[in-house]
Amino acid sequence: NFYNKLRRSLLDKKPNGAHLAVSKLQREWPSFSGGSVTLVTQNIDDLHEKAGSSDVIHMHGALLCARCECCGASWRQERDTFPKMPCPKCGKIGGVRPDIVFFEEMPHDMELIEKALAKCDLFLAVGTSGVVYPAAGFCRFAKSVGATCLEFNLKKSAVASDFDAGFYGKASETLPKFVDGLLSGKGLEI
Known part of the structure; x- marks a missing residue:
């Protein structure tokens, strides 16, 4: 079925x-600043984990997991699922x-995300349209507690005016430059 094909396609990405x-920011920011990095993604792939990130909050679930x-x-489920499959826990x-959020379902870990936003001092939104809620409201929440909010996108999102600054172009190019500059003490610039 569709989800089995999609799951198989992720294995080689x-x-x-x-x-x-x-991943570099998550590893190095704590020793540089004494702070921490909370990584929340709307993506259902495992590319952050493959890059070395840990404790990733998958608010829309993870396709390589089943529920x-x-x-x-x-649980992690790289193999195909099927309608008559027994649950390994309850039988x-x-x-x-698939352990993903379907339309009209509540995103995962919202309480954990809100706690992280409440103590946020720097908020980065990367590669998002800014139209899918509740994630589209995260910047305003972070700003309400005094965070500096930065957008990394191909072009301005629907909520670009909520951000303190935007960095536009491929995130695979703009974000590494930003992280390298931040970790070298250059501040919030590219």
Whole structure:
């Protein structure tokens, strides 16, 4: 089916320069600044993990995971799923599905995301249209607690005016330059 084909296609995908830059920021920012980096993604792939990032919050789920609708268990699932597949935890049949958020379902880990936003001092939005809520409102939330908010996108998003600055072009080019500059003490510039 569609999700099995999509899952198989992810297995060979490689992270780009933006994924690698985020991983570098997550690794090096704590010793540079004493702060931490919370990584929230709307993407359902595992490219951040392949780039070396840890503790990734997949608010729209992860296609390489499956979930049981009967007991709520979630697990890594690289192989195909099928309608009569039993849940490895509860054993019930017929409730296994991709662990992704479908339309009109609540995104994962919203409480955790809101806690991170509440203590945020620098917010980066990378490669987003700015039209999918609740993520489209994260910048305003971060600004309300005093965070500097930066947008990295091919072009201005629908919520570009909410940001303090925007860096436009391929994120695989702009984000690595920004992260290198930030970690070398040059500040919030490219």
